Amino acid sequence: MTFIHFFILIPILTAFFIPLIGKLAPKLHLGWPALFVPVILFGFFTAQIPAISAGETISGSVVWMQALDLYFSVYLDGLSLIFTLLITGIGSLVVLYSTFYLSKERESLSHFYAYLLLFMGAMLGVVLSDNLMVLYLFWELTSISSFLLIAFWFRRKKSRYGAQKSFLITVSGGISMLVGFIMLQVMSGTNSIQEIIAMRDSLQEHELFVPALILILLGAFTKSAQFPFHIWLPDAMEAPTPVSAYLHSATMVKAGLFLVARFTPVFGGEATWFWLVSGVGIFTMFWGSFSAVKQKDLKALLAYSTISQLGLIMSLFGLGSAALQGGASTESIIYTKAIFVALFHLVNHSTFKGALFMVVGIVDHEVGTRDIRKLGGLISLMPVTFTLAVISSFSMAGLPPFNGFLSKEMFFTAALNANNLTIFSMETWGLLFPIIAWVGSIFTFAYSMIIVFRTFLGPYRRERLEKTPHEAPIGMLISPIILCVLIILLFFMPNQLSHYLLSPAMNSILPTYQNTEGLIPKISAWHGFNLELFMTAGVVVFGAFLMKTFRFWNFVYDLFPEHRSIDRGYQWVLAKSESGSKRATDLYMTGFLRHYLYYIYGFLLLLVGGTLWLTGSIVIDPSDDVPVSLYEGIIVAVMAAAAIGILFTKSRLTATLLNGVLGYSIAVFFVLFRAPDLALTQLVVETVTTVLFLLCFYHLPEWSKEERSVKVRLPKMIISIGMGALTVLLALSVQGNKMFESISSYFEDSYELAGGRNIVNAILGDFRAFDTMLEVVVLFIAGIGVYTLIKLKAPKGEDDIERE
Structure with a gap:
């Protein structure tokens, strides 16, 4: 087993020892020993940046079931390095934040950190696996561990519902992805992802190529909350804020994006892939931003904003995949820049969204509510939190001098280039991309301003709050401060990120374009008075106008009644499935x-x-x-x-x-x-x-x-x-x-x-x-199950308790 295998297993193995540490040191907050794991991992992967940026890769393989072509194969390249740094870097900040957010007197910290580390190891396995079946194993492990994290406050009915919903949707997509993987294995004769990429040209004519493509995308769309599978993400916000900051801004929802990026060299250039990825992505971007503006809960607002941002990144990966259709021509190189922007915004989104979740968590923790209708006037009582909210929200809105401005401008450029795409019938539909991107960005600006102005400015109404507001302790502020510093640094030094991380990742996604001149664009804040700048100005003007006049036009949302929503359809299908199953069971379970x-x-x-x-x-x-x-x-x-x-x-x-x-x-x-x-x-x-x-x-x-x-x-x-x-x-x-x-x-x-x-x-x-x-052994396991059911019976009087 190579050293990189060991680093994948460290979080998983540590998860089993966390409860033991809690037993041996009951007075110790388990966040501190848990913090060592992501910090060590982040240091290790940071040390690999020079080698990876120089074009090297790190791989290793351990035989598992040779007859079935199952190897525990790992592959660290530019693409997986970005994700490992996000998983371990944001993970370190989340663990530090949770140490001050969660109380060891009121919470079962041994369970929380065991689940969190299990999830971290599963995510590392997803992004580092080079074997289809091993990737699927870790993929489903992320679903299981995220289910446990979302349902951490299991006495809340909404927490249980949100965990079940996310699990059902993401696992259903994972099963379809597994079928797609099996088709790929049948076509190629191997489970190695790198070997499959190498034989891309011979696979495209196979009759299973398009079905495998669609099934794999179903797995990516469900995990990354793309329309219409986005409905699980808002309900998953019932998880503790550290979980939301980690799973739903930097890791779990990014797994689908990773999958699309990893398989772009295989399926990119195929019209079905282009239209599904870019079309679903751009519509998800609009629908998420449109839905976010009407939310009354800050975490619900962030949930829909996450959906919108994920759709934006997904659409960029789709647009960039068109480059693989036309070879290394000048026109194709223009479209490769969309993938560069996707990677850039993926990093930026993790910084400002992670900070925003932590800010909202601070407000909830210190004020006692996340209801926008009750908040206001907190700027004088929580000045540091207000500053962090401004930096992260303005970055999400795409304003300078923050990193979100740079990637948003480049997103507009990619959308405008789509209008000039001469393949896939884009002469007809290409104009929709910049229009939808611009309208969606207007709503993005509006909900970003709502977070700042409705929470920290305006009248202060103490009588509506559950607690007396005060600034958060310094320990809870450290993590969002670090993220906000990164937001500003990336604005002023984006090309350092481009050289060391984005460029190697581009070479991983587009291996046929390696060392192509002009492939990696130079990032700068000023490009003159161009159409993108005017689009940004329009976003600011119309976004501010929408926010100020919301009460006059919010009747638009009545056109999409709740009883006809996709979420209600999910509930109907679930209810009918349960009642139908009961009826079918009653037919043969006669007694x-x-x-x-x-x-x-x-x-x-x-x-x-x-x-x-x-x-x-x-x-x-x-x-x-x-x-x-x-x-x-x-x-x-x-x-x-x-x-x-x-x-x-x-x-x-x-x-x-x-x-x-x-x-x-x-x-x-x-x-x-x-x-x-x-x-x-x-x-x-x-x-x-x-x-x-x-x-x-x-x-x-x-x-x-x-x-x-x-x-x-x-x-x-x-x-x-x-x-x-x-x-x-x-x-x-x-x-x-x-x-x-x-x-x-x-x-x-x-x-x-x-x-x-x-x-x-x-x-x-x-x-x-x-x-x-x-x-x-079977009898022994059955005995353990019976014993567990007897011993884990809820205390008297707590069977129906729900923490609302």
Whole structure:
């Protein structure tokens, strides 16, 4: 195992030790030991910047299941380096922030930090995996760990609902992505992502290419909250603010963007990929910003703003993928810059959105509410928090001197270039991209200003607040201060970021363009009086106008009533699925044991009997059979009479006795076949079973007339005769279809191989020892489950408590 594998596993392994640390040091806030993990990882990945920026890559592979082409393969290049730095860098700040945000007296910190580190390791696995199946494994691990984090305050009904919703949507997309991965493996014959990228040209003509493309995009869209799958993100805001700052600004929602970027070298240049990625992205950008303006809760506003920003980045990746259609021409190089902007804004978004979430968390923590209608006038009471809010909000709005201004200007340039794209029928639809981008940016400016002006300016209304507002402790301010410093530094020194991080990432996404002159644009704040500048001026003017006149035009949202929303559709589908499942279950879960036996044996009859019939495997060859003796014939006749008698008896006691006749007759057969140990076992088991049946049935009433009716007995007779006939036919067919040499000769050496003179005992005790061990493990796991259910019962009076 290489060192980079170890760095992926560090957070996951540490997650298991966090509860132990909490037990050993109960007075220690677990945020401090947890902080070492992301800090160490961030230092390690930072140390790789010089090598990666010089064009090197770091890879390693550990054999997992070689026959299935499963290797724990990792690959660190420019693209994955950006994401690892975001995961560990923002992760360090979030852990530091949560140390002051969460109280160890009121919260289960051992659970919180274990879940957080588990998620961090899963994200590192996603961005570093070079094997499709391993990537999928870590992908679903992010869904599981994020479910645990979102539902951290599990006594809140909304937290449970939000966690369930995010899990159902993202896992559904993950399953479709898995099918797409399997198709890619079928097409390429390998699970290695880098090998698949290398054979891109040979894959494009395959009939599974477009279906695989669509299925993989479904996974990316659900994870990155693209329309119409965006509905899970606002409900996920019920998680603690540190979770929102981490999962929903820098990591989980960025996983879908990473997936699109990683597979752009494979699918880029395909019209379906271009239209889906760019079209869905640009509409998501508009819809998210449009929906954000009407929100009354600050975290809900940030949720929709995140949706909008993710759509913006997604659209840029789609527009940039057009470059792979036309080769390394001058026109194609223009479109590659859209991917550069996507990477640049991805970094910028993580800085200002992470800071904004922390600012909102501070307001909620120190004021006691996030309701915009109750807030206002906090500038004099929380001046530092106000300053941080201004920097991060203005950056999101695209104003100078903040990094969001640079990437927003370049976004306008990319959208305008889309209008000039001469492929994919863009002559007709290209004008929509700059128009939608500009309108969406107007709403972005409006909701960014709402955060500042409605929260910190205006009248102060103490009577509406739950707490007396005051500035947050310095420990809670450190993380957003660091992010805001980065926001300003990136504005003044963007080309350092471009040289060391963005350029290597571009070469990873567009390997055919490596070392192409003019591929990496120079970032500058001033480009003269161009159309992009006028678009920005229009955004400021119209955005300010929309914010000030909101009460006059907010009736527009009534055109999209809640009862017809996508979210309501999700709830309807969920409710119908549950009710439909209940109805379907009620059809076969009748409470009658005989019905369940009908299903089981009927299925076996159809499956096994049908297979024997259709394959022509019913071959009876009696030539090697031993003649049936008179004694054996008499015993068989007795057993047949007893079996038929059970069908017609009117008493449970009689049926039990006849069933005992069958069991004792089998014991006689064992005696005739010289297996006294089996005969003794059969006699003991049959005696105990018969006695138990007699004791139980003695206290039961006699069979009713309905139970003795032909309607009830006929299906039993058919099933019984059918299973008996099937068993006989199966045994005879096996005897007549000897495809392999019998292994009985192997077991005849039981004394030499296992030290047992009794073959049967040797088989049970030695040859099947592994099987027996697994059976014991199953029983042990079941026991743990029962014990856990008993011990984890909620304290009396807390079953229905919900923290609202």
